[in-house]
Amino acid sequence: MTESQQAFNTRAIHAGQEFDPTTGAVVPPIYQTSTFVQDGIGGFRGGYEYARSGNPTRSSLETLIASLESGTHGIAFSSGLAAEDAILRSTLASGDHIVLGNDVYGGTHRLINRLHVPTGVELTTVEMSDSDAVRAALRPTTKVLWVETPSNPLMKITDIAELVEIGHAAGVTVVVDNTFASPALQQPLLLGADVVVHSTTKYIGGHSDVLGGAVVTSDDELAEKVRFVQFAAGAVLAPFEAWLTVRGIKTLAVRMERHSSNALAVAQHFAEHPAIERVYYPGLESHPGHRIAATQMSGFGGMLSVSLRDGEGAARRLAESTKLFQLAESLGGVESLIGYPSEMTHASVRGTPLEVAPNIVRISVGIEDVADLIADLESALPRV
Structure with missing residues (x-):
């Protein structure tokens, strides 16, 4: 049985969590290091060079969360807003337009309205449960349709598949904030969404002891852009926080x-x-x-x-x-x-x-x- 054929509960415990090959430790160790010795100039062991560009503990979490969301790329950040900012930077430029639900986390609206709108991004908020209103809000310059379901705090429900159809017909990237549901209850990529974002601080970590965020996608080109933002801007998840998040995911x-x-x-x-x-x-x-x-x-x-x-x-x-x-x-x-x-x-x-x-x-x-x-x-x- 391949990993992709395994049930969710099995993947939550095993995906990206191979036992330590040196000692046989069932739980992979925390690689609490800032840099990695090279075998000659450019001779990276396992592809690791410096902790901002990659760390085995963070990689294990990224593999795990990608598996749970049925995606191919998971990218972990130091907070949910850092993850959101990375996908926004990767998809929007001056003159572009984003459509956002009228009942979303206040920090998401603040991020877009206070940091991205001043750079020339245009923002429209709309009732996401009204498909006609969503269609009417789209413009030729719309690049992102941002969905949060269930929404925060009024628990509005958006039909993901329907909005994916509307968004893709207009050539728009559909992003779903899956924080409230978690991949245990809802997997937006399987419903056609292009990107899933998470505050892993919440249900994924699950114990109120860690801050983090994640982006998951199966779009290779978009994942490369997000990883570049992760590396260049540096809002990466630290090894201990990654380990705690993996520990939380198992339950x-x-x-x-x-x-x-x-x-x-x-x-x-x-x-x-x-x-x-x-x-x-x-x-x-x-x-x-x-x-x-x-x-x-x-x-x-x-x-x-x-x-x-x-x-x-x-x-x-x-x-x-x-x-x-x-x-x-x-x-x-x-x-x-x-x-x-x-x-x-x-x-x-x-x-x-x-x-x-x-x-x-x-x-x-x-x-x-x-x-x-x-x-x-x-x-x-x-x-x-």
């Missing part, structure tokens, strides 16, 4: 199963709660993207958001009143987190079309006992 599938089942239970429990106006979770049949999510995802993930009937004050009090759900930015760790997007993850988009309503609270449901998680939220809501 990705089982973690995502628990995240998904816990989040669904929380969403169902609070869907009719008198203090809650709406629960945003694609696993609920009432969610407008539920059917599409059920088709293109194998689970609905661990992220949900709620809007509070009594407005901003109620949302703030909820975010500050839980115990197991710790108030913190980020998501996707084994522990549950709660956040207030308007002033935390999405503060940079206030006053833009991406502004998050002040009565929204975002919840990252961990893998603790779900009864304890529900009780924690219940105890906080009466104070609302």
Whole structure:
């Protein structure tokens, strides 16, 4: 059986993780080195010269994440935004146009709007679930269609295959941010996308102890451009962070199963709660993207958001009143987190079309006992 024929769970543990040939160590070592001895000038052992251009520990992660996303090239970066910046630099130039969803991570919008737009890139935000609106937003100068599904923080679902068809008909590169779903639940390249980006800080690392990002593609030419940006700009993932990320990936599938089942239970429990106006979770049949999510995802993930009937004050009090759900930015760790997007993850988009309503609270449901998680939220809501 070839590696490509192996199931996801098997590849998550074994792809790029051959045992150490010298000692037989089951877990490959961390190559904590900045440079590599050469066998004569230009005689690189295993192709390694200097840690910015390549490191065996980082290479093992890049092989692993490419396998999990069913791609041929994985490129690892020091953060999710560094990964996003690399693909943007590789696909956009002055005068080019990018179409972005109107409900994406605030840092993505900030990166494009504050760093790339001033260089001459043009940006349009649009409702990605409206295919006609997406078509109307495309121009002859459009080079990138940027999809985030599920979206952050309103959990909007985009039909990846449909947008790939629209984008490719216009000659546009389709990029999918797969951070919320992870490759355990959704593989956009198999749906036709050109590029997948990740904040590996989140579900891929899974333990809130590492910062990183990745780009995955099967486009050889584009991968070469991204690797050049990685090398030339230098935002590479360090060896220890790469090793931690690999360690997290080995339990990705089982973690995502628990995240998904816990989040669904929380969403169902609070869907009719008198203090809650709406629960945003694609696993609920009432969610407008539920059917599409059920088709293109194998689970609905661990992220949900709620809007509070009594407005901003109620949302703030909820975010500050839980115990197991710790108030913190980020998501996707084994522990549950709660956040207030308007002033935390999405503060940079206030006053833009991406502004998050002040009565929204975002919840990252961990893998603790779900009864304890529900009780924690219940105890906080009466104070609302």
